Amino acid sequence: MASSQEPEDQGSRLSNSEREFLNAWFPNLHRAVYMIPPHHVDTVHVTKRYTQGGDLIDVLKTQQQIDSDSTKRTEVSDVVHIDRALKKVHCCMNKIKDKAESQKEVLIIMTQGKCGLYSAGSRSLYEGAATRNMNSDEAEPLVLEKDFVDLLVIDRDHGVMMGAIIHQTEEDPHAVQQELRKAADYLKRAGDIVRRCVLGDLDTPPAVHQAILLPNTTRHCLQEALQNMDDLQKLEQCLGVKAGQRVDKWCLCHDDMTDDTRRDTWWNTCWKGEKAGDPAMKGGSAYEKLVARFAVPLATVQVYLSRKPRLQLWTQGHFVQAVGEEQGRPMSCLALFPEQFEVLEHTPNNDDDDIRVFRGAPGVGKTIILILRGSYWMRKHRRTVFVLQTSDDGTAAAYLVRHQLSKTVGQGAGSVQLVNMAGVRDRGRWTKGGEEKVQAWVEKLFQHAQTEGRVHILADEANGDVITVIYKALKQRHITVSLWAAGVLLELPADMERYVHHLTQPLRSPPSVVREVEQARDMKDGKVPAYTAPPVAPPFDGPPVEKVHHLYSWQGGDRQGHDGHEGRYPWRCERCGQLVADLLTRLHVDSFAALSAISLPLIPVCEGMYIRVNSVPEAMIW
Template sequence: MSTLSEPSDTGECKECCQCNEESQCDSENCECCSNGSRCSSRCFATGCGNYHKIVMTEFLNAWFPCLDTQPYIIPPVHFDTVHVRKVNLAGGHSIKVLKTQEEREQGQDKSANKTAKIDRILQKIHYCLSHIKKEAAKQRELMVIMSQAKCSLYGANSTSLYTGAAAMSTNSSDRETLDLREEFVDLLVIHRQQGILMAATIPKTEENPETLQGDIRKAVDYLEKAKKIVEDCVVNDVTPKPAIHRAVLLPNLKELEQRLGVEPGRSFSEFCLGEDDMADETRVKRWWTTCLKRDVGADRPMMGQDVYRRLVTKFVTPLTTVQMYLSTEPRLQLWTLHHVVQAVGEEHGRDLSRIALFPRQLELVEDLPDQNKDDVIILYGPPGSAKTFLLLIKGVLWLKEGCGKVFVVQSRPEDGAASAFLVAHQLKMTAAQGPDSVQLVNTQDFWDNERKTWTQEGEVKYQAWVQQLCDHARDNPTGAVHILADEANCDHVSSIVKTLHHRGVRVNLWAAGVKLDIPADLQDNVRMLTEPLRSPPSVVREVEKANDMKDSTVPAYSVPPVAPPCDGPPLIAISHYYDSQGHEAGYYPWRCEECAKQVARVLLHNLHVGRRDNAAPGLKYNDVFVTGSSIDCRTNTPDGKDYSPAPFIRGLRSAGIPTRQVSRDDRDAIRRVAENAWPATATGATGGGEDAVTVVNESTVWGLERKVVVYMEGGLGAGLDANALGRLRSFSRATSQVIHVNSDE
C-alpha cells in the first residue's frame, strides 16, 4: 500500500532503475547501478544513498507535506478489532453477524476477549496521544508520534518498528541480530527540540501480578535493545547523539527505577502512565513533560532541520509500516487522513458479500414466515440502518429458494430512482440467478400522489402490470409474487397489496423508507431499524442534528450493541463568505469558484483523491459526491441561473479534478451512479469519465452512499439549510468523510 517499492530481502534493487546524471549510488549491493553508473530516484537497494536523499524526500513530501509546520500522529485514528460470526441462512446463503460483548463472554472466546482488552487499552493510549498532538499544535511544537501494535498481540508475528528503521541503514547480514519480536506496542515520538521518546506499552491481559512483573522486565529489556539499535544503526549517520528518552506505559513497580535510569530523588511513578490516568488530561500532560525533560547526562537536543527530517524519514518509510486491525482486512497501514477515510469507508460501506449485520437486523431475515400466508414487511428507520441491505438479503433468499423472479418497484418520483436501480443491480450480482431473475418496474408515473390513487392513464398500465404478476404467481411453484420497494411510498405499497389480494394472489413484499406515512392497514407490518451501520459515529452525530430527527419526523438512532471499530474522521468545514476573501457575491457556494478551489485542495492534498500510485487503499474520484438541496444539475441549465453549479464545476476542473453532472431527469446517468459503472471515456467530460467526482442534487442520489460527501448549503446561512435538509439527505450518504461548505457572512 505504500507509494514506493520496498527494498528486497537480498539487498538488491527491487525494480531496476534508469541511469541519470544526478547522483552516484553508494550501495555495493545495487546490481543495476554496478560499475560506477549513476542511480536514479527509483533505486531501492539497501543502503543506497540516493534512496534516502531523493526517494524518501518524495515520500515525505507526498504523505507529510506539512512536516515542517505541524505535528503528526500515525495512525490518525484508532481501530478496534471487529469480531464476527458466520450464520447460514436458507437457500445456502450465509452472512456475517457482528459479535456483541455479551456473545464473546458467553462463548468463552479467549482470543476475542484478549484482543478486546488490548483494544480498550490501545484506544485510551490513542486518546492520550491525540491530546498531546493537539497541545503540540497549539504550542507550535513539531513532532511525529507513531504507535505500532504488534501483529503478535493478535496471534501473528511481526518485527518491531525499530528493526524496520534499522534495516534502512544497515547491511542485510546484520538484520537477524536486530530482530525484536516481543509482544509490546511501540510508541515512538520524534520531537523537533527534545529528541526521541521510546515507550513500550504492556497490554494488561493478565491479572496475575507475577505475570505483569515479568512483562515489565521484558519491556525494559526490549527498550534497552531498541535504544541500542537506534543509536548504532538508525541515527549514527544522521546525528552524533540525539536525546533518547525511554518510558513504559501501564506498570507501577518501584523495582525498575534503576534499570530505567530514574534520577535519585525522582519518583518512578512520574515516568509511568496508568490506565486510570489516561482520561486525566492534567496527569497526561505532567507525564509527558516529565518524560521529555529528564536529565540523562549526555543527551542533547537535535539541532538542525535536516536532522529532524532525516530521522522522520527513516521511521515512516514504506518498510516500517504502522498497522492496525480491521474486520475487512487483517492489517491496514494508516499513515495519514486519506488512508483513514478510505479504511473507514471500506469498513462501513461494504458490499452485500462482505457486510456484517447487527444481531437485531439478522433476526428479521431469520424469522421465517408461514409459507401459506403473506410476508409483508415495512422496514422503518433513520438513514444508514441497513434497511436496503435487508431488502437485498431477502431478495437473495427468495431467489435461492426458487421464487423465479423478484420485482423491484420504484414507487417514488426522483428520490426513489437511484435506490431502485441499486437494489435491482445488487440483487442480480449477488444472487447470480440470471438477468431475467430481477425485473425493475417504474410505477411512480402511474400514481397520483395528491389523491393517493392511480391516474386515469396510469390505471391502465397498472392493471397490465398486475396481470403480469398474477400470471407469474400462477406459473410459480410458490404460488406467490415477490416484490421489493426501497424508499417506498406506503400508500402505493398498500394499494398493490390490496389489489393482489383481491385477485387471490399471495404477496411477499418487503419495503423500506426513512420518512414514511404508513397507512393503518400496514401498521402491524412495520419493523423498526435504528442502529447505524453505514456511517461512523462522527457522521452519525452530524446527521442527528437534522431538524427531522430532532422533531422525531425520522426515528432517532439507537446505541448499537457492538461498538464501531473507529469514531471516524471529523467533519471538515469550509466557509463561503458571500463577497469577501476572494469569494463570489451571493449566498450560493455552488456559484463560487473560490469555494471549489478550497474543496479541491482538501480532496487533492488532504485526502489524496485520484492519486495514481502504488498506494492501497486509495480514494478515487468516483468515491466523492458533491451535493446540495437546491442545485440544478441539468446539463442544459444556463450558466447564469442561480441554481446552476457551473462555476463550482469550473473551479474543480481548473484544479485538475474531473467532474460529471447528473440530472434528476437522466435515468441512464442515475443508473450508472447507482451501479457505479461508467464508460471508459475521457475524464472531464460533462457526463462521462470512468473516474470523476459526481455533482448532483441530493434528492437524485437518495439511497446511495459514497466514502466522501461534499455538501453545499443553499444560502440560508448559519447551518439552517444543512439542518433543514442537508444533514439528513446529504451527510447520511457518507460512509466516512463529510465536507460541509457553509454560507457565512
C-alpha cells in the same frame, strides 16, 4: 526531497508503487500531522451464526456476552484490557498531535500496532515494515513472541520513536516490575528488527528512540517499582538512559497523560532534546521512505464495495472489513447486530407472500438488509430480482441497491432489473399516465410469475402510496410476492401496518453522526422512531461532520442567495452542489459514491468524514 547540496541515500528513493501510495493516502505528507487510526476503534467481538438460508453471518456480541467470555477465556479478557488502555493512549496522543500542529511540526502517530491482532500478514507492526523493505539482506526478521501493543511515531526531523504499551491493570509495584522487564526485552528485540531489517539499507540510518507507556499505572506506583528493581540497568540500556539520568522520565504513566506539563516533558525526553533534529532525516526522503514502510494500510472492508475505502483500519473484527477481492470484485464483510440478524432469519413458506417493510432513521441497516435478502434470493433460488424506484428522491438508492446486488452476487448468478415507477402517484392521487404504467408493469410480472412462481421485489427509500398500490395490484392478479421495502418514513395504510418492522439501533452511524441526525425535525417530533442504544458500545465516537451552509434570504419580495429563485432549496442550489462537489473531489471520492449520497441528508463521503447540507437563513457560506 533531498536538497541538491546533499546526496540522496540510494535506499531512500521511493519506488513507483510507494510514491503512488503516499500521494493517495498522505497528500499533505510534508505539511501535516497524521494519526493512524484517526479515531480509536475497539475490537468488536462477533460470533458466527448461520441463517435459515445457510449463509454464515457475523453477529455482534452483546456486552453481556463479552463479559461472560472474559471470565472464561484469558485472551478475550486481555483484548478488553488492551482496548481500554489504547483509548487512554490515543486520547493522550491526540493532545500531542494538536500541539504539534499548532507548532507546524510534521509527524505520523500510529497507536494500534499490536502483535497478531491489529496487524495482518505479519506478527507485528515492525515485522510488517521489514517485509516491505525489498532492499533488506535479512530474509527472516526476528520473531516477536510477546504480545505487546506498540506506539510508533515517525517525526520528519527526529526519526523514529518506538513505544511499548503496558496494558496490565494491577496497581502493584511487583507486577509493574515484571511488565517493565518484559517491555525492555521486547523493545530491544523490536529495535533490532527496525535497525537491521527496516533501516539497514539506508546509508545513514536515523536514530531510533524508545519509550514505555503505562496507561493503567500511576507515577507513584512506577517509582516504587523502579526503586526495588535489582536489574534496572537492563531497562536503562534499552531506553538509552545515560548516567545521572532518571529512567522514569522515559515512562509515561496514567496521571501524566492528562497533565500538559508532565506530558510535554516526557515527549521532549523521548526525543532526547535534539532540537536541531537528526541529520539523517534532512531533506525529507528518509521520512517518505519510513512512512511508506510503516504506514502502508493493511487490507483488513461479504457485499460489493461501491468504492475503494479511503481508510482501512488496522483492526480485526470491527464493523466493516476489507477482505480482498472475489473474481475481481472488491468485497466487504459486515458484522450485524442481532436486530438485523433476526430479520434475515424470516423465511416464508413457498406459497405465502413474503412482505417486510422497514422503517428507521438513517444508518440502522435498512439498505444492507435489502441487499442481503436480494443476494439470498439470487444465490439460493436463481431468481430475478426487481429493484423498484418509487420516487425521484429514491433514484440514488435504487441505483445503489441494483449495483450492489449485481456486483455482490456476480454475473451469471441471476439478474437484477431496475423498474422506475417514480411519479405514478402524487399525494395519494394518480398522475397522468401513472395508472397505465403500473398496470403495464403488473402484467409483465404476471407473465414472469407464470414461469418463476413468485416475483421478488426490493424497494429502498420507498414511497408508501406506490408500494401499497403495486402490492394490491399484484394480489388482484393472484401473484405470490416477496416484497421487501425500506424507508425513513414510509407511511402505509392501516391494513398494511402488520408488515412494518422498526429498526432503531445505529449499525453504521457512529455517535457523532447519530447526534447530527437526531437534530432533524422528523426525529424531534417523533415521526421517525428514535435511535436506541446498540447491544455493544460503539467502537469510537466518530468522525467530524463538515457543514455546508445554504444561504438564502428575502429582499423586496425576491429570494436572494446562492442561486436566486432556484436557490431557495439546498437540493436545487447550484452553489451548494458545487461546494459539495469540490469537497468530494478533494477527498478523491468517485462519481458513483457521490451518486449514492445524493438523497441523503447526511452524506458519508468516506470512512473519515461526513457532510451535512443545512439550509440556514442569512448564514455564512462555509
